[in-house]
Structures are given as structure tokens and as C-alpha cells.
Amino acid sequence: MEDHKYSTGQLYALVALRLFVGWHFLYEGIIKLYSPSWTAKGYLLSASILKPFFGWLASGSMSSVVDVLNIGALVVVGVSFLIGYKTKWASAIGMGLLLLYYLAHPAFPGLPQGPSEGSYWIVNKNLIELAAIWVIMVFPTAWAFGVENLLAKNKTEVTN
Amino acid sequence: MSNDKSNFGKWSRRDMLRGLAGIPVLGTVWFAGARTTVNAKKERQQLLETLNINASPPPPTGPMAGDPIRLGIIGFGIRGEQLCRALGFATTKWLKDMKEAAEKNPNDSRLKDFLAQENLNIKISAVCDIFDFNAQRVIDSFSTNDHKVKRFLTYKELIHSKEVDAIVIATPDHWHAPIAMEAINAGVHVYVEKPMTHNVSETYALRDTVLSNPKVVLQLGHQHRQTQSFLTAQDIIAKKVLGHVSLITTNTNRNDDNGAWQYEIHPDASPSTIDWNQFIGNAPMVEFNKEHFFRWRKWWAYGSGLSGDLLSHDYDRLNCVLKMGIPDSVVTSGGIYTHRDGRNVPDVLQVNMDYNDFTTGTSQEEGKEKGMTFVYSATLGNQFERPTYLMGHDGTMELGNAVTVYADARSTKYADLIKEKRIDPSDPIYVYDPSVNGTDAVTSATAKYFANKGLLWTYRDGKRVDPTFLHMREWLSCIRNGGTPSCSIKEGFEEAISSHMAGLSYKIGRRIEWDRATEKIIAKPGEDLDAILTENKERVVV
CATH class of the missing domain: 3.30.360.10 (Dihydrodipicolinate Reductase; domain 2)
Incomplete structure (x- = not known):
């Protein structure tokens, strides 16, 4: 705990960032979880680079596994960030997931942009959210706001 | 030693708030997402029930069991070659090209899709193409150790050779009806490319021919029906x-x-490799012209x-x-x-x-x-x-x-x-x-x-399938098991x-x-x- 010397303003901002990203991940995961016909197949098949890899992910046997893993990862990251538990692990998962989303449809000049509501050049919202998770990873806040706060106290008490 | 109770005792109300405040947020987000999706699904379900649309199952086609059907190919140009592939027969050149394409680009599944296609239990026994190069392609590619594809110089010889049970017509339009009628009158089943006929009167003549030979199966090449x-x-x-x-x-x-x-004009084309008189048929005679061909x-x-x-x-x-x-x-x-x-x-x-x-x-x-x-x-x-x-x-x-x-x-x-x-x-x-x-x-x-x-x-x-394959399969199934194909004489007329x-x-x-x-x-x-x-x-x- 003593390692993290944030000002109150910094702590609030970092907690807000973690909660918002978690909120977004969880909502995306829940919407897909409750929509049985949802599949990432179209997104993967239309990948603009690394087509063999994404094509393999979208292939018959892999497709349903990928869908389950995708939903699972979204929910796990969402829950972790919201309740503040194992956020480092969840950050790694979240960044991996966003990196895959980004690589399937990178905002590189000359590549088709696909469906999106804005204008992007190299950096797009997937990449920005990835960077946001990076911040969450290296500036942890679960010790101050989250289940880890209780567990840490618990641990301290037990071991003392 | 501490116990649970004492642990809880260490937590102030403030600690509890800071530790667990995320949980109600989690529940709210989960509930909102689930409710939105479930409600939308319920709305859609009600709407779908009101509309009551059922994606009809495809018309059933029967098994391909029994002796192989002996097929004659009349016209082996661009479309003739495609139809043969749908039947499971690809030229040596195409197979080589596709193998190379797949090696270059592993995503190119044309060869894989072709090889995965169901065997339709047919034998290409005869070909009639008035361009030597095309006829030879069929002989070279589709002959096997057991049988050699026979070439006939005219469609009439092929139809009456007793070597074929059915023919595929992929000729220019002005030959569709004359060849189809000759075959049907001889009891040979016909798959003919569109349009069914080239003029008005042969449309009636072909209809009469089909109606007076009810055992012969005619399918017109509108594969999108599948x-x-x-x-x-x-x-x-x-x-x-x-x-x-x-x-x-x-x-x-x-x-x-x-x-x-x-289309491309083949370098081998000449009056000595093309039967020009037969190409002209009922069209007005003009001098040999590669472009017309x-x-x-x-x-x-x-x-x-x-x-x-x-x-x-x-x-x-x-x-x-x-x-x-x-x-x-x-x-x-x-x-x-x-x-x-x-x-x-x-x-x-x-x-x-x-x-x-x-x-x-x-x-x-x-x-x-x-x-x-x-x-x-x-x-x-x-x-x-x-x-x-x-x-x-x-x-x-x-x-x-x-x-x-x-x-x-x-x-x-x-x-x-x-x-x-x-x-x-x-x-x-x-x-x-x-x-x-x-x-x-x-x-x-x-x-x-x-x-x-x-x-x-x-x-x-x-499974991803080629509609032309399904269309030809339906025709073959009607030949084997009875029934009328989805694009026969009524639709063709x-x-x-x-x-x-x-x-x-x-x-x-x-x-x-x-x-x-x-x-x-x-x-x-x-x-x-x-x-x-x-x-x-x-x-x-x-």
C-alpha cells in the first residue's frame, strides 16, 4: 500500500478510468452473452491483415470456441475492473483482446476502415482503450477501491 | 490467532465501502445489459411470430445410388467447363492452376471446395465440341483407365450413339432448342443452359416435345433456384x-x-480446327469469323x-x-x-x-x-x-x-x-x-x-455449396428417382x-x-x- 502514493485527485481519476473501462467490457460481454446468435465470424472473416490467422479463428470448429472465449474474456475483465480484484491479470487479458480486435481491423492508411463512427489514422478507439488498460495495469487502484482492499487487510491481520 | 469475526472487526464501514462498492455497479451493468438484450429478443420474437416466416427447407433430392449415369457434353467452352466442374469433373489444367493458387494463398479454397463435393455417380462418356482444342481437353482430362471419352463430330451422332443417358447443352443460344429436341425425342435427358430457346416458334416446339416425352427429364440452367x-x-x-x-x-x-x-480468342482457332458450317446452323451463313465464334x-x-x-x-x-x-x-x-x-x-x-x-x-x-x-x-x-x-x-x-x-x-x-x-x-x-x-x-x-x-x-x-452443383444434382436425382426439377418446361417456356x-x-x-x-x-x-x-x-x- 505504501508503494502507491497517489494524490487524492490522481486516485479518483485512476479509479474512474478503471471503472469506466470495466463497465464497457462488462456491458459488451453481457450483450453478447444474452444474444445466442451473436458471432465474431464476420469480424474475423473480413480481417484486413493476417487473414490466414483470423480465417483460422473464424473456421467452423474454432468459431464457437472463439466466441465463448471472447465473451468470457470480456466478462472477466469487466468484473475484475469493477470489483477491483486481480486487475493486473485482467489488464493483460484485456490488452490481448484489444490487440486482436485492433489487428483484425487496424486503422492503417490504405486499409478498409470497416464500420466505425469516427475518423482514424493508425490510432483508433481499440488502441486508445488498450493504452487506458495499460495505465490501469501500471497504476493499480484495487488496493484503495476494490475487493483487494479487504483481502489485503485480511492478509495483513492473519499473517501478523 | 485471529478468526473471521476478528477479521471483520478490523474493517471499518469505510473499508467495506471502498472494498465492495464496485459490486452494486457490477450488478447494475449486468442487469442493464441482460434486460436490454432479453427485451429486444422478446420484441423480435413477437414480431417474428406475427410475421410467421419460415425459411423453407430445400426441395428434397434423392440418393445418387445405382449404375453411373452416362453423360454427353455438348459444348465445352467457358460455361461447359464450369458445368462439368459442378458435376465433379475438372480439367487437368484447372486442377494444376488451383493447386498453385492454393499454395500461393492458403485462403484460396476453390480446390478444397471442389474436392469436398459429393460424388454424383456419373461418367462423362462422350463429348461434342466443334472446336478441336475444346474436345481434346475433355478427352484428355476426363478419360480414365477404364474408359476413354468418345468424341462425336455432330450432336446427332452423340445423341444416337447409345453411349449417353443424358446430355448437358452449353452451346450458343441458337443451338439450344434444336439439340434439346433431338435428345428428348431420342429419350435422352437434357440439362440446357439459358435462355431455353433462341426464337419464339422453337419455344412452342420444345414444349410440345417435352410434354409428349414425359419420361425424359429437362432442367434449364437457372441455378439460383437452389x-x-x-x-x-x-x-x-x-x-x-x-x-x-x-x-x-x-x-x-x-x-x-x-x-x-x-472473351478471349484462342490462338489455335482456324477453319481447320473449327467446324464453321455446324457453328452457323440455322443462322445466316457468313465467312469464317473467329470473333463470331x-x-x-x-x-x-x-x-x-x-x-x-x-x-x-x-x-x-x-x-x-x-x-x-x-x-x-x-x-x-x-x-x-x-x-x-x-x-x-x-x-x-x-x-x-x-x-x-x-x-x-x-x-x-x-x-x-x-x-x-x-x-x-x-x-x-x-x-x-x-x-x-x-x-x-x-x-x-x-x-x-x-x-x-x-x-x-x-x-x-x-x-x-x-x-x-x-x-x-x-x-x-x-x-x-x-x-x-x-x-x-x-x-x-x-x-x-x-x-x-x-x-x-x-x-x-x-456447408458452403455451389448452387450450380445443387441444380445439376436435382436434375440427376429426378433422372434416377423420378420427380420434376425446379426449372423444367413450364418455367422454361x-x-x-x-x-x-x-x-x-x-x-x-x-x-x-x-x-x-x-x-x-x-x-x-x-x-x-x-x-x-x-x-x-x-x-x-x-
């Missing part, structure tokens, strides 16, 4: 989802030489231009869905605007087919349910994609590999649902997408984007007459009418419709 989405569209019409359909618009847009029938679709003497070549496909797609038959009248306009290369068939064509009494039912009061115009609009000078629309009083259907239905804002049938905001006329009320499991009432912008990208195929039991009416209207420059009672195209005194249609000129002054 596309699952068209079967779904049939059910949408049957359930009166669109109400009274008053207008259909369907289109062809191409902008390349191949699409304008400017390889690019025959550009002349009325051998082909039928946009009206027979491509309108026929679009017409049959809609006739498959609506069963609207032959129009009461047809008006055609157009011209040769882009490809001024000596051709005499138009490269821009607008066909308006009027159906005075056709009805798809109505939700309105009596008297507002009749009449429909089918518009076919084509250009070979632009390839912007224009979808096919069926426009009804209650809704609009976009018909392609996917089917999308929108309610009309002024619909009578959906007026209440629109008022209650349960239907938004700008969002689809029904989407059938064969590449996704199940159906959905609304689709996201993303899903629409992917559908438009063409990531859709015809699927059967979750309607396709041929409707296409010929469009062609005649273009050539003569007036409205062409159909007398339903006598089943005749109305000709003015002195008009010889066959001569007008096949005369090798762009327009004919009567």
Missing part, C-alpha cells in the same frame, strides 16, 4: 408480409470486357444479348419467388453506348414488363390489390451494385443471397405496430442471412456491412417467351403484347417474329 434465400422469399410472399407488390426493380451492372462478352453473345444471330442472357436470370429469380408467369406486355429501350465494337446487341437495356392482374394479396380494401410492373435495368458500362427490390404496400424486400424486409411507413398491415413504435420503418423487420445461424428481426449496422461485403454463400446443413418479348420490343421499338387466352405473342399483320428476333441487326424496321 439459393436458400429465394426459398425463404417465397414464404415471405406466401405469408403476405409485403402486401400488394406493385413494383419490382432488378438490375445488371457490369463494367469490364469479360462482362460485356469480349468466341464472342457469339454479341450478335442476335447466335445469342440474345442482355434480354436472353441476363434478363432471363433475373426474370427467373423473380418468377421462382412470385410465379408471375408471362407479362401482359413488354416495353424495352436501350442502345449500344459503350461497346461500339461491331456488336448488334445492346449494352444498355431497360425492360418494363406489365402484369395487369397479378396480385400478391392485400391488406387494404378490395380493388387495390392488382397490377405489377417488373423493371429490369442493365448497363455494361458501370458496375455500381443495385439490389433487387420487391416493393409492396406493406413492405419492401431486398432480395439477394440475404433477404431483408422493411415495413413501409404508410403500411396498413403494420400501422398499429408502427404507431406503438414497435416497428421502425428504417430498420429491417426481418433478415434472413444464410451465413448466420437462425434468423433475426433486426440487424446491426455492422451485420449489414458484412452482408453487403458479400461474405455470404448458399449454405446447406451449415415462361422464361423464353418473356425474354423474347423483351428482345422483340427492343428490335421493333414498340410495346409487345401477350394474348393469354391463345398463348401467343401478338404480331402485327406481316410481322414474322422469329425472323425479327434473330435477324442479325440491332433494330428491325417493320
Whole structure:
């Protein structure tokens, strides 16, 4: 705990960032979880680079596994960030997931942009959210706001 | 030693808040997501129940058991080669090219798809192609150790050789009917490419021939009849989802030489490798001309231009869905605007087919349910994609590999649902997408984007399949197990007459009418419709 010397303003901002990203991940995961016909197949098949890899992910046997893993990862990251538990692990998962989303449809000049509501050049919202998770990873806040706060106290008490 | 109780004792209210405050947020987000999705699903389910559309299962086709069917191929050009592949026979060159393509690009699944195709238990036993090079390709590629493919120099010799049970006709249009009739009279089954005939009178003659030989199976090459989405569209019409359909618009847009029938001329072509007299057949004799031989679709003497070549496909797609038959009248306009290369068939064509009494039912009061115009609009000078629309009083259907239905804002049938905001006329009320499991009432912008990208195929039991394969399989199944194929003489007669009416209207420059009672195209005194249609000129002054 003593390692993290944030000002109150910094702590609030970092907690807000973690909660918002978690909120977004969880909502995306829940919407897909409750929509049985949802599949990432179209997104993967239309990948603009690394087509063999994404094509393999979208292939018959892999497709349903990928869908389950995708939903699972979204929910796990969402829950972790919201309740503040194992956020480092969840950050790694979240960044991996966003990196895959980004690589399937990178905002590189000359590549088709696909469906999106804005204008992007190299950096797009997937990449920005990835960077946001990076911040969450290296500036942890679960010790101050989250289940880890209780567990840490618990641990301290037990071991003392 | 501490225990649980003492642990809890260490936590202040503040600690509890800081430790657990995320949990209610988690519950709220989870609940909001679940509720939104479940409610939307319930709404869609209710809407789907109201619409009651069932994606019809494909027509059953029987087993391919028994002795192999012996096939003769008449015409092994571009289309003949494609049809043979659909039957499971690829040329040595194609297999080599595809192997190389797959090695270069592992995503190229053409060879894999071909090899995965079901064995149709047939034997290609004979070929007739009047260009030596093409005939030799068939012999070299399809002969096996057990049997050598026999070449016949004329179609008559092939048909009467007793070496074939069935033939595939992929010749220029002016040979379709003469060859088909010869075969059917000899008891040989026929798969013939579209358009079924080249002029009006042979359309009747072929119909008579088929009707007097009921044991012979005829299939016309409109393979899209096998596309699952068209079967779904049939059910949408049957359930009166669109109400009274008053207008259909369907289109062809191409902008390349191949699409304008400017095919390659083979270097081996010469009077000594091509039987020119046989090519000419019933067309007016001209001197040996390589361009006429390889690019025959550009002349009325051998082909039928946009009206027979491509309108026929679009017409049959809609006739498959609506069963609207032959129009009461047809008006055609157009011209040769882009490809001024000596051709005499138009490269821009607008066909308006009027159906005075056709009805798809109505939700309105009596008297507002009749009449429909089918518009076919084509250009070979632009390839912007224009979808096919069926426009009804209650809704609009976009018909392609996917089917999308929108309610009309002024619909009578959906007026209440629109008022209650349960239907938004700008969002689809029904989407059938064969590449996704199940159906959905609304689709996201993303899903629409992917559908438009063409990531859709015809699927059967979750497997991607070539509709031509299904169409030929259906024909072979009817030969083996009985039954009538989905595009036989009734459909072929309607396709041929409707296409010929469009062609005649273009050539003569007036409205062409159909007398339903006598089943005749109305000709003015002195008009010889066959001569007008096949005369090798762009327009004919009567």
C-alpha cells in the first residue's frame, strides 16, 4: 500500500478510468452473452491483415470456441475492473483482446476502415482503450477501491 | 490467532465501502445489459411470430445410388467447363492452376471446395465440341483407365450413339432448342443452359416435345433456384408480409470486357480446327469469323444479348419467388453506348414488363390489390451494385443471397405496430442471412456491412455449396428417382417467351403484347417474329 502514493485527485481519476473501462467490457460481454446468435465470424472473416490467422479463428470448429472465449474474456475483465480484484491479470487479458480486435481491423492508411463512427489514422478507439488498460495495469487502484482492499487487510491481520 | 469475526472487526464501514462498492455497479451493468438484450429478443420474437416466416427447407433430392449415369457434353467452352466442374469433373489444367493458387494463398479454397463435393455417380462418356482444342481437353482430362471419352463430330451422332443417358447443352443460344429436341425425342435427358430457346416458334416446339416425352427429364440452367434465400422469399410472399407488390426493380451492372462478352480468342482457332458450317446452323451463313465464334453473345444471330442472357436470370429469380408467369406486355429501350465494337446487341437495356392482374394479396380494401410492373435495368458500362427490390404496400424486400424486409411507413398491415413504435420503418423487420445461424428481426449496422461485403454463400446443413452443383444434382436425382426439377418446361417456356418479348420490343421499338387466352405473342399483320428476333441487326424496321 505504501508503494502507491497517489494524490487524492490522481486516485479518483485512476479509479474512474478503471471503472469506466470495466463497465464497457462488462456491458459488451453481457450483450453478447444474452444474444445466442451473436458471432465474431464476420469480424474475423473480413480481417484486413493476417487473414490466414483470423480465417483460422473464424473456421467452423474454432468459431464457437472463439466466441465463448471472447465473451468470457470480456466478462472477466469487466468484473475484475469493477470489483477491483486481480486487475493486473485482467489488464493483460484485456490488452490481448484489444490487440486482436485492433489487428483484425487496424486503422492503417490504405486499409478498409470497416464500420466505425469516427475518423482514424493508425490510432483508433481499440488502441486508445488498450493504452487506458495499460495505465490501469501500471497504476493499480484495487488496493484503495476494490475487493483487494479487504483481502489485503485480511492478509495483513492473519499473517501478523 | 485471529478468526473471521476478528477479521471483520478490523474493517471499518469505510473499508467495506471502498472494498465492495464496485459490486452494486457490477450488478447494475449486468442487469442493464441482460434486460436490454432479453427485451429486444422478446420484441423480435413477437414480431417474428406475427410475421410467421419460415425459411423453407430445400426441395428434397434423392440418393445418387445405382449404375453411373452416362453423360454427353455438348459444348465445352467457358460455361461447359464450369458445368462439368459442378458435376465433379475438372480439367487437368484447372486442377494444376488451383493447386498453385492454393499454395500461393492458403485462403484460396476453390480446390478444397471442389474436392469436398459429393460424388454424383456419373461418367462423362462422350463429348461434342466443334472446336478441336475444346474436345481434346475433355478427352484428355476426363478419360480414365477404364474408359476413354468418345468424341462425336455432330450432336446427332452423340445423341444416337447409345453411349449417353443424358446430355448437358452449353452451346450458343441458337443451338439450344434444336439439340434439346433431338435428345428428348431420342429419350435422352437434357440439362440446357439459358435462355431455353433462341426464337419464339422453337419455344412452342420444345414444349410440345417435352410434354409428349414425359419420361425424359429437362432442367434449364437457372441455378439460383437452389439459393436458400429465394426459398425463404417465397414464404415471405406466401405469408403476405409485403402486401400488394406493385413494383419490382432488378438490375445488371457490369463494367469490364469479360462482362460485356469480349472473351478471349484462342490462338489455335482456324477453319481447320473449327467446324464453321455446324457453328452457323440455322443462322445466316457468313465467312469464317473467329470473333463470331468466341464472342457469339454479341450478335442476335447466335445469342440474345442482355434480354436472353441476363434478363432471363433475373426474370427467373423473380418468377421462382412470385410465379408471375408471362407479362401482359413488354416495353424495352436501350442502345449500344459503350461497346461500339461491331456488336448488334445492346449494352444498355431497360425492360418494363406489365402484369395487369397479378396480385400478391392485400391488406387494404378490395380493388387495390392488382397490377405489377417488373423493371429490369442493365448497363455494361458501370458496375455500381443495385439490389433487387420487391416493393409492396406493406413492405419492401431486398432480395439477394440475404433477404431483408422493411415495413413501409404508410403500411396498413403494420400501422398499429408502427404507431406503438414497435416497428421502425428504417430498420429491417426481418433478415434472413444464410451465413448466420437462425434468423433475426433486426440487424446491426455492422451485420449489414458484412452482408453487403458479400461474405455470404448458399449454405446447406451449415456447408458452403455451389448452387450450380445443387441444380445439376436435382436434375440427376429426378433422372434416377423420378420427380420434376425446379426449372423444367413450364418455367422454361415462361422464361423464353418473356425474354423474347423483351428482345422483340427492343428490335421493333414498340410495346409487345401477350394474348393469354391463345398463348401467343401478338404480331402485327406481316410481322414474322422469329425472323425479327434473330435477324442479325440491332433494330428491325417493320
